[in-house]
Amino acid sequence: MTEVTQNQPISDPYGDQEVLDAYADTTASNAPSKNRMMTPFALVVVAAVVLISAMVVRGIYKNELEPLSDGPAPDFSLKTYDGQDIRLSDYKGKNVVVINFWQTNCPPCHEEAPMLVNVYNDYKSQGVVFIGVNAKDPDKLALDYIAQYNITYLNGLDIGDKIQELYRTDGYPETIVVSRDGEVLEHYIGQPNEIAFRRLLDQALEQS
Amino acid sequence: MIAELGIVSTSLALLVTGVATLLAILSVVLKDERFASSARNALLMTFPLLTAACLLLIYAQWTGDYSIDYVNSVSANLQPDTLKITALWGSQSGSLLFYSWMLSLFSAGAVWLNWKRQRHLMPWVMVFLGGTLAFFTLLNVFYENPFARTWMDENGNTRTLEVSVLKPAGKVVAYPWKTDFNGETFNDFSTSDTIPPQFGGVASARAAAVYDGHGLNPLLRHPGMVIHPPMLYLGFTGFVIPFAFAMAALMIGQMDSDWIRAVRRWSLIAWVFLSIGLILGGRWAYDVLGWGGYWGWDPVENSAFLPWLTGTAFLHSVMIQEKRGMLKGWNMVMIIATYLLVLLGTVATRTGLLSSVHTFAESPLAIPMGGFLLITLVGSTAAFLWRSRQGYFKGDHEIEGIFSRESMFMLNNWVFFALTIVVFWGTWAEKITDLAVGAGLRDDVITLGPEYYRTPTAILFLIIYVLMGVAPLVAWRRATAEKVGAALRIPMALTAILVIGLIIGGIGVGATLGFGVVAFAGFATLLEISKGAHARHKTHGEPYPVAISKLFARDRRRYGGYVIHLGIVVIGIGIIGSTIFQEVTQQTIAPGDTISLGGYDMRLDNSFLAQGEDDRTMSIANVTLLRDGKVVDQLRPRRDFFPSGSPMSIAGVHSNVKGDFYTLLIFTENDQVTFRVYWNPLVNFVWWGGVLLIIGTIIATWPGREPAIIRQPRRSSITATAAAGD
Amino acid sequence: MKVFTRVLSLVGILIFVGMMASSQPVSAQGGDKYPPGVTADDVYKVASQIYCDVCQGVSVAYCPSTQCQAWREEIADLLAQGKTEDEIKQHFADRYGEKVTGVPVSDANRRLTYAIPISLAVVAGLIVSFQVYQWRRRETRAIQVARAANLNENYDRPVPDNVDPAYLERLMKLLEGKQ
The missing domain is CATH 1.20.120 (Four Helix Bundle (Hemerythrin (Met), subunit A))
Structure with a gap:
């Protein structure tokens, strides 16, 4: 290997030999050389893969979840049509609560409304509280509905569909029965069978 | 049987x-x-x-x-x-x-x-x-x-709740259920049960005798049903071949042009099917969905669009690897990403992960498909990172100038990547922010609709059209602005004339910019083709038509690509026209009245009900279309009602080059009819552009003489056995 | 007996879920009723920017369900009260959640919506620019090496395609003529 010095410009005018030697060193093993720029790129790729995987897993997990039918009833607040602000926790330890999700555009809701009013009127003296949660209706239509069926229990709009998300409801009507100590006893999808419904309320009231 | x-x-x-x-x-x-x-x-x-x-x-x-x-x-x-x-x-x-x-x-x-x-x-x-x-x-x-199948018992009662692949063992019995409560008897759901063999039940189930079916969902009863899903699925599944070759190349550690050459044609075929599938889906939506549009940025539509974006980027980027051996890593990433996006779209659509009109009903596919997606995602990424850490993707090539064909391709990759990010974020924002909600970082999710996509995609597509016009004229390794500028003189001049004309015509700024850029790309591409034809004409003395056909035959890939670009230009014209200049109105009129829109007058003649061949009831209106007082067409918009399922609107459409006069029957009351009427200018360019796209792809993929390439002999571990045949 | 009851409830749920899964949104039977002075076009201009969950992907303007009809009539009422487009969108977002509009109405969410793709695109642009710059830098060294060592490039060398087409044609004609 010829030594290269600054004072020998004629034999190696472009400094090629130095470069060639450096090149020979790196290609000696004939293996591709390590690419140092990969590391931040690799991190980005891994981060993207982790994010997408997490997104898919959580998405599928949430899809597979059943409507909430046991365990503690999630607390929520509701502003009723007559301006009251109520919370589910107001009734914990005191009342059995029935939460009914309804909508004016849903025919089964219209069908079950008289039944719900009857059951409410029968059981309200025993301290059972009914809360009607409306989805997506303009106030005018909701109030018409309430007047039409003489509904006397509290009703309010589920702002942003938050309460429906909490209870993982799918459609309307759905009815949740919450025990005195705040546990979900039953989650009826569709119209509840009146006999079974009344029986459940009896059982719930019997609990201390 | x-x-x-x-x-x-x-x-x-x-x-x-x-x-x-x-x-x-x-x-x-x-x-x-x-x-x-x-x-x-x-x-x-x-x-x-x-x-x-x-x-x-x-x-x-x-x-x-x-x-x-x-x-x-x-x-x-x-x-x-x-x-x-x-x-x-x-x-x-x-x-x-x-x-x-x-x-x-x-x-x-x-x-x-x-x-x-x-x-x-x-x-x-x-x-x-x-x-x-x-x-x-x-x-x-x-x-x-x-x-x-559905099964029934010996009495002919159907086990309506249990559909199974294998015949149920045991004796099937069906009976109603009663209960007594407070002295009253209530009948509830009837049910069926199987008495298992060990308790004496002798297998008696037979395939149920069902005499008629429910029939296809009404929205699917349309010619689009015949061809859109097959095209789309061909596009999706077609990308599995490039993916398999890419992964094979990764696994054996040969990352150069061999696998690219194998998959180029397959990728182009898959790409054109995907393109046709997307365009036909738009056409079908335009025909039956009744909102006068053809693309709604629906999550499932986007799921098909995303692999199209990365696939298009891939098709361009492989050219740079073939010519200069660069961008190996990028190409590998792009083709794997295309396939992964296909899988993600398939999983999201079939498992209801994304909510859309297109998603199928609930199914047990979520967990297996999700698992398969994750395995493929993690596995392919791991393989890629493994090889890239070993240095397989280190480029050792270079360019002399920042302004060069290579950097144009990189810019192209970047624009398509940015588009992919924009559309991906729009589609998946809800699920991604839901992760943040789950982690406690946010209170609520962000949901994005069509309004989000419009501006970002418009800007990025404009850049693509500019590239489409400029890049083919930029030299490899180093280009000079003077040379490119000289080559672009004529397209720029033509575009300037068009822009001046549009401004004088009173078209708005955004539309002028859009049309100008799209037309520029068109002019530049046409100029390239004419330059080649002119050169042939001069040297070989061929008349122009012959010159053009021989030109195409000599270099199918390039000229097929130019035709595809022209198709995209035509589609662009159609999209700009029908989006920016669309006019809509909804009015209720009585027989004899007219609605005016887009220079046309539409007069209601009468309306009536009719019964269709299958079980549908049709509400039909006869309208006459006039322009400047002269009758141009008779249309029959109608609304079909089905016993099960939502109603379907069939529009009355008058199509010509200038656009579509598109009318929907919304509602009838007595003899008054409510119509929603659209004027969609230039919309037919979208469909014609699609035809050009197909023609261009056929030219580009037509098997022909491979260009003469001097190849170095390749050392392969299997040459001996290959020579022996298989 | 308890198992039986549970099975029956499950049966009931399955029937109902089956019905719900296949049920279509209730379609509007009657036409929309708007207050006087509000035209369908006014309503549709706003309604086409609002989305309800019932008809997925289709705006309130074009969805035939009774739910959307009720919302269109609510929009019409608000228009009759003199509300602007933005006020109406805010009203709907406040009542029914931000998901009803295509882009979130709250400033923070809207900024985040655009910040994420823009920043990712910018980062990608930086990476791409860096890589192009790297290519340019390697030029000097590689040219010296190639020139000094007369190295063969171990990839296929195609015909460069920035050659003047006329020149190329003459060349091809010459070559073909020689055969």
């Missing part, structure tokens, strides 16, 4: 695919030729088996075997014949079988056509093709079996 044969053929297909994958793995691990040949035969065998399964299902639909639950849900006696056949892809389990059939078609095609030239890649290719096909046939057999 049919169902039994169908179950057997799908199960056999699963078995054979599993065997093929196993053999392929063995051939890779043991490096034994015989296993590779066996794997190839097994993989070829899956195609006739799945074809048989599909034909059996079609036959069942044709003859009306409604004991098969799938046939019951998608077919009916009164359904037209073509729809009885195309109902194969009318719902989840049938379309999944169709999907598997296409995978087997492409897998068989790849191992048949690419066997000799890419011999060293084939064992690994078969591992990935076989593995994918095995997974999907697994779904076909165990999760969504289209041959599941």
